[in-house]
Amino acid sequence: MAEHQDQVPLTDIGVRDTGIDVIVVGAGFGGIACAIECKRKGHRVMILEKVHELKRLGDTLNLGVNAGRILARWGLHEKFWDISANPREIHIHDYLGGFIQVQKLPLPLFGAFAYNGHRALFHEILFEHAKSLGIEIRMGHQAVEYWEDETNGKAGVKIQTGETFDADVIVAADGVKSLARKFVIGYHDNPKPSGYAIYRAWFDAEEHGIMSDPLTDFLTIHGDQFHTWIGKDVHFIATSSHGGKVICFVITHKDDAVVDGDWSSPGKIEDVLDIVKDWDPRCAAVISKAPSCIDWKLLVHDPLPTWISKSGRVVLIGDAAHPFLPTSVQGASQAIEDGTTLAVALNLAGKNNVPLGTRTWESIRYQRVRDAQLLGETLRNKWHGAKPGDSGKSFELPKPEWLLAFDAEAHAYATYDGIARSIVEDGYRQPSLSGE
Numbered sequence: 001m002a003e004h005q006d007q008v009p010l011t012d013i014g015v016r017d018t019g020i021d022v023i024v025v026g027a028g029f030g031g032i033a034c035a036i037e038c039k040r041k042g043h044r045v046m047i048l049e050k051v052h053e054l055k056r057l058g059d060t061l062n063l064g065v066n067a068g069r070i071l072a073r074w075g076l077h078e079k080f081w082d083i084s085a086n087p088r089e090i091h092i093h094d095y096l097g098g099f100i101q102v103q104k105l106p107l108p109l110f111g112a113f114a115y116n117g118h119r120a121l122f123h124e125i126l127f128e129h130a131k132s133l134g135i136e137i138r139m140g141h142q143a144v145e146y147w148e149d150e151t152n153g154k155a156g157v158k159i160q161t162g163e164t165f166d167a168d169v170i171v172a173a174d175g176v177k178s179l180a181r182k183f184v185i186g187y188h189d190n191p192k193p194s195g196y197a198i199y200r201a202w203f204d205a206e207e208h209g210i211m212s213d214p215l216t217d218f219l220t221i222h223g224d225q226f227h228t229w230i231g232k233d234v235h236f237i238a239t240s241s242h243g244g245k246v247i248c249f250v251i252t253h254k255d256d257a258v259v260d261g262d263w264s265s266p267g268k269i270e271d272v273l274d275i276v277k278d279w280d281p282r283c284a285a286v287i288s289k290a291p292s293c294i295d296w297k298l299l300v301h302d303p304l305p306t307w308i309s310k311s312g313r314v315v316l317i318g319d320a321a322h323p324f325l326p327t328s329v330q331g332a333s334q335a336i337e338d339g340t341t342l343a344v345a346l347n348l349a350g351k352n353n354v355p356l357g358t359r360t361w362e363s364i365r366y367q368r369v370r371d372a373q374l375l376g377e378t379l380r381n382k383w384h385g386a387k388p389g390d391s392g393k394s395f396e397l398p399k400p401e402w403l404l405a406f407d408a409e410a411h412a413y414a415t416y417d418g419i420a421r422s423i424v425e426d427g428y429r430q431p432s433l434s435g436e
């Protein structure tokens, strides 16, 4: 096991070259975060991404304080903050518009900032930062096959052209429809419909008449806003950002469709309006102004038995390992934590102990990620059961210390040795979850 200091190095770019070759598949949030931290920790890292160019896809994305702490350490706070919504409170209403609760949003929280903004703009910041560190990102490289060979201590990936790449470890950060997942767990993991779907929209306030309608101008006149209406097995969130100039809504509702919707399946505004037809009229007023919306069907995956391949050299991170329901508001944050933790674990393991590093990493991450996932389900159930006349703090968006005060990098340094030692002494076992 590698010697290390208890202190977290805060500016460790240029640390000793570990000689560990890492290939990351997928330049989403998890993949880029992993590559950045790998570079900081002295690994040789390259990213393969299937799309040829970045497109401005998606809409609102939240990066929790636990991810904000990592991004700030990379020197990116100003860039994220400048394009983040900054509502100071959450207004929670019942579906008829009755007051339930105003939840204050303290800044900073546990010493760091959360960022809420457009997914594509946030993604661009990370992408550009990775490039500025000299990380090679090969676009138009779609992984089609994986393998590993413990006799030579390598794992490999083939792309659509037939070209192959090998490395000490392959990090598959290839998202919710991961191809690598089957290689790692040995079977095709069938997602199940969650019973819910989300309509989502993102549009300009002035151009679409939000400012000139007395039913909707509450979203613009006091700067950035966050309002939610809850009950009847639905929750509707309307927010504004950029000083009230940009509007976003998401509405989570019952939907048993089995199709695996993606981020660009269009929805119909009249279907959205139908959901809120007997609701507080402000909801319909906001929805009717959106020029278009996305219809995203939510699927759930049972926890995977493992996130690492048999020989420990192909690793699933982010949505490939553990897709999140949006109500947890932690999908991207946990992907960033995964990547950061893995880079530390590889650094502490050293080139000759890569499988021990990945197995230790899995053990560090597994229960925490599950706890974060379950938080989202609990909140959704509570919001969807709200009735007119309900009030109180139990409807607040949870901000638990165990989740948000967490420092993934420091935690990896603090826990690695003990867990790695027990794997060496007792042998590796697939992770298990407490209480399930």
Ligand SMILES: Cc1cc2nc3c(=O)[nH]c(=O)nc-3n(C[C@H](O)[C@H](O)[C@H](O)COP(=O)(O)OP(=O)(O)OC[C@H]3O[C@@H](n4cnc5c(N)ncnc54)[C@H](O)[C@@H]3O)c2cc1C
Residues within 6 Å of the ligand: 025, 026, 027, 028, 029, 030, 031, 048, 049, 050, 051, 057, 058, 059, 060, 061, 062, 119, 141, 142, 143, 144, 173, 174, 175, 176, 178, 179, 263, 317, 318, 319, 320, 326, 331, 332, 333, 335
């Ligand atoms: C286009 C898009 C839009 C999204 N919009 C939102 C949003 O508005 N709000 C929100 O909360 N979340 C959104 N998400 C999901 C969110 O980004 C993830 O849930 C979260 O950030 C976890 O990140 P990840 O890195 O695990 O996965 P992702 O961010 O999904 O990244 C996966 C990456 O892997 C690439 N990839 C997939 N297969 C291969 C392959 N075979 N070879 C090479 N590369 C591959 C994908 O192109 C993608 O870049 C979106 C995801 C995508 C892909």
